Amino acid sequence: MVDTQRKLLLGNLACVHGAIYAGMRFFAGYPITPSTEVAEGCSRELPRIGGRFIQMEDEIGSIGAVVGASVSGVKAMTATSGPGYSLMVENIGYAYMTETPCVIINVQRGGPSTGLPTKGSQSDTMQARWGPHGDYTAIAVAPSTVGDTVTETIRAFNLAERFRTPVTILLDEVISHQREMISLPKPGEHQVVDRVKPTASPEEFEPFAHTAGGVSPMPAYGEGYRYVITGLTHDAMGFTTNRPDEIKLKLDKLRNKILNFKSEITKLRIEMMDDAEIAFVSYGSVSRAVLLAVALARKAGVKVGMIQLYTVWPFPDEELRDYLVGCHKVIVPELNMGQVVREVGRILPPDTEIHSLLRYDGEILTPMQLLEKLEEVM
Amino acid sequence: MTTAEKTKAAPRQRSDVILNYLRPKKKFPNVWCAGCGNGIVMSAIVRAIDKLALSKDEVAMVSGIGCSSRMPIYLDFNALHTTHGRALPFATGIKFAQPHMKVIVITGDGDALAIGGNHFIHACRRNIDITAILVNNYIYGMTGGQGSPTTPTAAFSTTTPYGNAEKHFDPCKLAEAAGASYVARATVYHAPQLEKAIMQAVDHRGFSLVEVISNCHTYFGRLNRLGDAVSMLKEYKEKSVTVARAKRMSPEELKDKHVIGTLYEDDKTEFCDEYQKIVDAQMGEK
Numbered sequence: 001m002v003d004t005q006r007k008l009l010l011g012n013l014a015c016v017h018g019a020i021y022a023g024m025r026f027f028a029g030y031p032i033t034p035s036t037e038v039a040e041g042c043s044r045e046l047p048r049i050g051g052r053f054i055q056m057e058d059e060i061g062s063i064g065a066v067v068g069a070s071v072s073g074v075k076a077m078t079a080t081s082g083p084g085y086s087l088m089v090e091n092i093g094y095a096y097m098t099e100t101p102c103v104i105i106n107v108q109r110g111g112p113s114t115g116l117p118t119k120g121s122q123s124d125t126m127q128a129r130w131g132p133h134g135d136y137t138a139i140a141v142a143p144s145t146v147g148d149t150v151t152e153t154i155r156a157f158n159l160a161e162r163f164r165t166p167v168t169i170l171l172d173e174v175i176s177h178q179r180e181m182i183s184l185p186k187p188g189e190h191q192v193v194d195r196v197k198p199t200a201s202p203e204e205f206e207p208f209a210h211t212a213g214g215v216s217p218m219p220a221y222g223e224g225y226r227y228v229i230t231g232l233t234h235d236a237m238g239f240t241t242n243r244p245d246e247i248k249l250k251l252d253k254l255r256n257k258i259l260n261f262k263s264e265i266t267k268l269r270i271e272m273m274d275d276a277e278i279a280f281v282s283y284g285s286v287s288r289a290v291l292l293a294v295a296l297a298r299k300a301g302v303k304v305g306m307i308q309l310y311t312v313w314p315f316p317d318e319e320l321r322d323y324l325v326g327c328h329k330v331i332v333p334e335l336n337m338g339q340v341v342r343e344v345g346r347i348l349p350p351d352t353e354i355h356s357l358l359r360y361d362g363e364i365l366t367p368m369q370l371l372e373k374l375e376e377v378m
Numbered sequence: 379m380t381t382a383e384k385t386k387a388a389p390r391q392r393s394d395v396i397l398n399y400l401r402p403k404k405k406f407p408n409v410w411c412a413g414c415g416n417g418i419v420m421s422a423i424v425r426a427i428d429k430l431a432l433s434k435d436e437v438a439m440v441s442g443i444g445c446s447s448r449m450p451i452y453l454d455f456n457a458l459h460t461t462h463g464r465a466l467p468f469a470t471g472i473k474f475a476q477p478h479m480k481v482i483v484i485t486g487d488g489d490a491l492a493i494g495g496n497h498f499i500h501a502c503r504r505n506i507d508i509t510a511i512l513v514n515n516y517i518y519g520m521t522g523g524q525g526s527p528t529t530p531t532a533a534f535s536t537t538t539p540y541g542n543a544e545k546h547f548d549p550c551k552l553a554e555a556a557g558a559s560y561v562a563r564a565t566v567y568h569a570p571q572l573e574k575a576i577m578q579a580v581d582h583r584g585f586s587l588v589e590v591i592s593n594c595h596t597y598f599g600r601l602n603r604l605g606d607a608v609s610m611l612k613e614y615k616e617k618s619v620t621v622a623r624a625k626r627m628s629p630e631e632l633k634d635k636h637v638i639g640t641l642y643e644d645d646k647t648e649f650c651d652e653y654q655k656i657v658d659a660q661m662g663e664k
Contacts, residue, residue: 068440
């Protein structure tokens, strides 16, 4: 189904294309607006390529089945929205602890609770970082167009496999239900990463070995390694432990395997930042309006630029700081009550002004609103 | 004398069978109380798998949270010790992704029927080829003896200090009604029958449930004055009747009895097989 044809594609179906391109062959999910077309697309496409689709009894079961498929060596994903993600966090936490690669698509809608099923939002940004209880480091990516959604889904799978970790795709209703004309990637156009398999014999194999890169090779069930996977804190052999030194090693591993390789994970889009005195920092669908607003402001002679975060988590502290060095004012527009603005504020020098432009009434931020804000802070 | 030498010297003894399936590098002892029924269940599983001559690599043992759910950690199979109540969805993922695997779920009454109740009925409904071994000790053991969905009415637990006001589930009836295609019951007193039930369940194509009535003398026994492990096992002996005998007994006579043996079996189609037909048809069409 991956071809070079130009295609008018729905955002939610772009996820399906990207995931299949990346090698996804297992989907488990539960219907929820506005993500349902992802499941529907998978139910159509997966049997045609020998894959598996299952509609589970709830979201808790969906992410459970995804982890089960992944430990069986099959690339797996699920798709949901905020209320479903809330149910999934238990087993997403299990995937962090057991270092199981998988992808979770959160097509965000307004909340809390059942909230606004058909309205876009970016209010689960912090949930993608802090959803499950306990200490761990999360990876989350945020596309802003239908085309982005294909490539960011491929990237999400690659990061999940590379770092043996769940990766959340922060989509929102705006992109998920948008149709755009895009070129589907050709085979070979994007790199596809697969998890590293062990070379050690089963007798010498340590399933959660502390390697230089922090990531332990991962065999599939049935390949002769017969190891233990548990959500209890475990040692390098996968056995439960209460030893302080082993507990610390495990938690350090969960953090360091990601933070020590942040440059491989961070992806930013930089527009007109060379001489910019004011910068927008945005992510997700809002970036579309920012791009137009910045272009219009530039025409009027305003030295403004934009930085779009394709990687929201881990937060790109150092890279962002470097790009913002010459700016004395930063505007962070978001479809929530202020989540990423706190992260940006945390990394800015004290003399840089930070402004928030927030919308959480179910409507999108328009280029005009962004220009008004720009004028206000100038 | 090492295990290997023993094996060479004589025909394999029962204890050697068990040793052969214990995880070689695991640090023992286990978490179970002395006299716990879980040991009997574990050895019955191992003997059943040994008799079925399954390769260890093709067995995935999945569990949730609770005393019995620690079992996969001790045995030399592909082990997935998951979250409370969720073993069946994880097992579904393994089985559906690799239908040639033999997937066995170890669960307890709280794990399968309270927090995991929804997953339990839907796994039955799908008739996915998974064997669930439900160790029913009528109580939450690991957390210290709280009431569970199988705690009998009026029974004592640490959260029913004045007697249980609730009704309890019959896991076998629940499984049958929800669509499981093999349902059996045994007690830890009836170890050979338990072994046979597990063999049949694992061999059966479709969702199979083996309910094992097991003693938690530490909590359920103590709080309900049922005595030690031995007296609880004796009670299982006295209170159990076979399916054949139960057919000749009145509902009144069957009150408080454990009916043991194969309670239900059919040959309805299995989920992974049916899905494979869809895959074959769709791939053929391309």
